[in-house]
Amino acid sequence: MSRKRKETEVFSLSFLDCICCGFGAVLLLFVLTASRKADQMDDLQSKIMAVIGDMEYEISLKDKEIERKKATLAVETRLAKDSGARLDETKKRRTELEDMLKLLLQQLAAIEGELGKLIDEKENMPTQEEKVPIPIPNPDRRQYLTGFDILGNQVLFLVEASGGMTADTLVDAAEWADKPEKERREAPKWKRVKKALKWMIANLKEGSNYKIIFFNKELVPLEVGFGRDWFDPMDPDLTVEVLNAIDDITPEGGANLEKAFAIVNELPIEPDRLVLICDGLPTLSDSYAGGGNQVMYDDRVAMLRAAQNALKLNLPVNTIMYPLMPDPGSAVHYWRLANSSDGSMISPSEGWPDI
Template structure:
């Protein structure tokens, strides 16, 4: 009997079992791999979380320290601003000091040039005096026969260039406090003494003797008037007013000399008021003799400042010059005063401008 041929089937139960087992193995493998990957991922997440927490702690710590840093920064900025302001002040002060130094240098240079000019003027005057003295020694001087003015007797020559030549001679005598002495410290000391000591001051006695000498030189037939001035100007003899006194009026001459002995120097010096008062005389003087020791300390009225510097005194002198009578020669007798460097030049210019003479007498004159 013929054997029946077996039918071959591909998808048998055994084959399906193998396929299922293979798929299961694959699924199991992927499950194991996925589980392992999840563990690694969780581990990484934990590490990153720890790192994040650490960074948060650092940020928190930094935030806490940021406030002091901000305060420190504000303090630093304030200090920098103050330092900048202080620097600007120092720079401004430095610029001001440099400007003062430049002005001082310019002033010092001008003063040195002025001093050199004065020295040249003094040398010129000394040379002129020597020439005049040489000429006067060769011929009899007209002043050798003048009247003696001291009780002890004795005659004096005319000092070079100073001659009483006018028909109406006005003598202006400075009676301010500076006439007590040539040194400021001694002036302050004498101001606190009694009137007798003030009248006996050596410098003031020279001024009085100078007026006495001038009075003896008034030419016969001429007239004179004496005005004293400090802050104000007034006639030496109040009853003479604005009138001229005759040279031959002996009683008034004696009264004038006695009045000189009673004066006590005091107060400031207003040369402007003295010249203004001189213009009130009628007729005007044709010769004016000014006896003083330096530049004025006030103008027409007392100034606002208690102390007057050299520049201000020069301005006061210039203001006084504007009040001088026209066409009247002014002879200046300048007594010494320490520290008043500009006085000699200013009064020399005044005498030269009015065709007068500047006299700076020696200690034994007159």
């Protein structure tokens, strides 16, 4: 009887062991590799977060720098605007000072021309025995003979700013009284008054000071800067402020010369020259009530006497009168006032001063 052949088993115990061991090794390798990759991912994530933190810190620094630059730009912009405004003001002042310089140069040229004529006349005069000069009893009156004396150390200008300073006649002045303040400030006669005042300021001597008080029914002392009321004519910036302040005065109402003269006695600094600019006899008075509702010529003469009595200081009164017609007798009374105070009185032509 033949023996059966034993069948060969493909999956024997040894083979399965090898397979399991191999699979276990692969699984172990996978576990070890995955754990290492997780550690690497954690390290990478930490590095990324650190980089992000650094970038956020740099961004915050940049934001702060941008805010600082914005603030600096705002300050510089404001300073640039202020500088532009100051530059415009400086240009305006420069223009005004250039106008004043032109005026002074014109006056200098006129003086030089007169001096040249006098020198030529002297050189062409025939030779003769020199005569003894005529003595002048009071040298201070010399300016009275030639024109006007404003060469004091403390010069006070009293400027009438009544409605009569807008025109040369009563009829025209009444028409101007109904116009707005801006137009009255540009009235032809008032512009002549302001021009004369500015011309005299430009001709004050070096080292002197001056004060301006406008008067109508009230007193309007001129003040500029920080309440300054005595001014140095050689200070260009201060002069510009004074000229601008003069242009802001509006003529209106009547004229109380008594109140203007009375304030002269109370000034802390006593003037040695008084320049009065007016249009004729006063129309208001504190001590003289008048004869009725209508102010007549005799009433105005009495008001002038009351004003003279109010002036206690002994100083020359130099008057520039721009007459308001019809008023024929005013010039005589102001001439008498000038004569009694060792002053002077002029009634300038329409073209004076030619500046």
